Amino acid sequence: MKQKAFHKLSYGLYIISTHFQGKDAGYIGNTAFQVTSAPPQIAISCHKKNASTEKILQSKSFAISVLKKETDTSLIGKFGFMSSDETDKFLHLMTKTATTGAPIVLDSTIAWFDCQVISTHDVGTHILIIGKVLNYDIISDEDPLTYDYYRAKYKMLAPKNAPTYLEKNLSEAETQNSEQLDQTQHKNEPTPAAREQTEKSTATYTCTICGFQYNPEEGDPALGIPPGTAFDDLPDDYKCPICNAGKDYFRKD
Ligand code: FE
Numbered sequence: 001m002k003q004k005a006f007h008k009l010s011y012g013l014y015i016i017s018t019h020f021q022g023k024d025a026g027y028i029g030n031t032a033f034q035v036t037s038a039p040p041q042i043a044i045s046c047h048k049k050n051a052s053t054e055k056i057l058q059s060k061s062f063a064i065s066v067l068k069k070e071t072d073t074s075l076i077g078k079f080g081f082m083s084s085d086e087t088d089k090f091l092h093l094m095t096k097t098a099t100t101g102a103p104i105v106l107d108s109t110i111a112w113f114d115c116q117v118i119s120t121h122d123v124g125t126h127i128l129i130i131g132k133v134l135n136y137d138i139i140s141d142e143d144p145l146t147y148d149y150y151r152a153k154y155k156m157l158a159p160k161n162a163p164t165y166l167e168k169n170l171s172e173a174e175t176q177n178s179e180q181l182d183q184t185q186h187k188n189e190p191t192p193a194a195r196e197q198t199e200k201s202t203a204t205y206t207c208t209i210c211g212f213q214y215n216p217e218e219g220d221p222a223l224g225i226p227p228g229t230a231f232d233d234l235p236d237d238y239k240c241p242i243c244n245a246g247k248d249y250f251r252k253d
Contacts, residue, residue, distance in 0.1 A: 006164060011147035013067050015079050015109070016044055017090075018052060019101035020059040025052040025084035026103065028076060030147045031163050032064050040133040042115055045126045047161035051084040053127060060117040061100035062131060067145040071108040073154070077243035081210045099135055110140045126163055154212055154242065201230040205250040210243040214250065 017026030031045040042064065046053040056062045067075070078089050094106040098114035115131025147164070205214045214220070214234075219227040220241060225234065231250065238247050 007148075007151070009164075011164070013071070013076075013145045013147055013150055015065040015067065015075070015105045016046070016052065016056075016062055017065065017102050017105065018056045018059045018062045019097075019103060020055040023055075023084075024088070024090045024095075024103045025055045026079055026089055026105070027052045027084070027161075028080035029162070035130060040136075041118070041130055042113060042133055043128055043130045045123070045128050045163045047126050047163075050161050055084075056117065056129060057120065057127070059101070061098075061102055062115050062117065062129070063098045063100065063102035063104050064113045064115070065105040065109040066111040066113075068108050068110045068140065069143040069145050069149060071145050073242045074244070075105070075108055076150075076154075077210055077240070081243050106139065110142050110144060111138045112136060203231060204253045205231045206253055207240040207243060207245055208249050208251055209245040210240060212240050212242040213253070 011030040012032070013028060013030050014032045015026050016029045016032065017024060019025075027046075027050055029044060029046070031043075033043055035041045035043050044062065044064070046056060075093075078087070082089065090103050090105070095103040096106055096112075098104050098112070100114050100116060102114060104112040104114070113133050114135040115133050117129055118132050119130045121128040121130075202216055204216070206212070207214075214231055216230050217227060219225040219229045221227070223238075223241065225238075231247075231252075234247060236247065239245065240249065
């Protein structure tokens with residue numbers, strides 16, 4: 001059995017939010033799916049350790065903001081890798097208050113749904129929460145962000161609390177195994193010094209906070225860093241485009 005089979009399931013990415021006792025809470029989730037059309041009902045799967053989960057259960061409501069394909073990556077860092085208990089994720093964001101009181105995030109969002117919780121199911125690490133859709137609307141006709149696109153573009157793993165989280169070592173072991181199957185013998189081996197230089201300039205580095213991977217082949221054109229820039233040659237004030245962590249937080253892969 002290969003864990004990567006689970007990567008073949010398709011998902012979108014959403015900000016799931018709620019409002020309880022005067023505070024907003026929310027997280028990035030990929031599990032939000034319509035379960036019936038009459039009445040319209042949507043299910044979400046929430047990790048029991050997510051600060052937002054308890055608040056959704058208490059408020060008995062949640063909103064879903066559907067993210068657009070080219071979403072501001074700081075939103076992903078903030079809602080995917082920080083806790084609502086420690087930071088006000090909605091500060092400085094454009095929001096609209098839904099009927100249930102849940103904040104709908106308007107930045108990078110193309111559609112939203114406002115839901116009332118009608119049933120919950122304990123599924124172990126997560127709670128499956130089913131909501132009746134009370135209100136919804138479209139903000140833009142842009143394409144939605146899919147989980148597959150996000151994973152391919154940012155080479156990132158799911159946050160640990162995501163229902164689709166896979167152990168990195170397990171996933172990498174599978175990749176190495178399949179690469180070994182394709183390996184062929186090379187006759188003209190480079191010298192150790194040349195190999196070290198090549199490895200240094202092509203090595204990828206991963207942010208230990210959020211899992212974003214910096215790839216020298218691609219650089220970071222959005223930040224003015226051209227393809228071919230080795231990690232060592234990045235400016236000292238380079239920050240992870242997802243979670244804003246400094247270079248010190250990156251480790252060589
Ligand atoms: Fe990061």
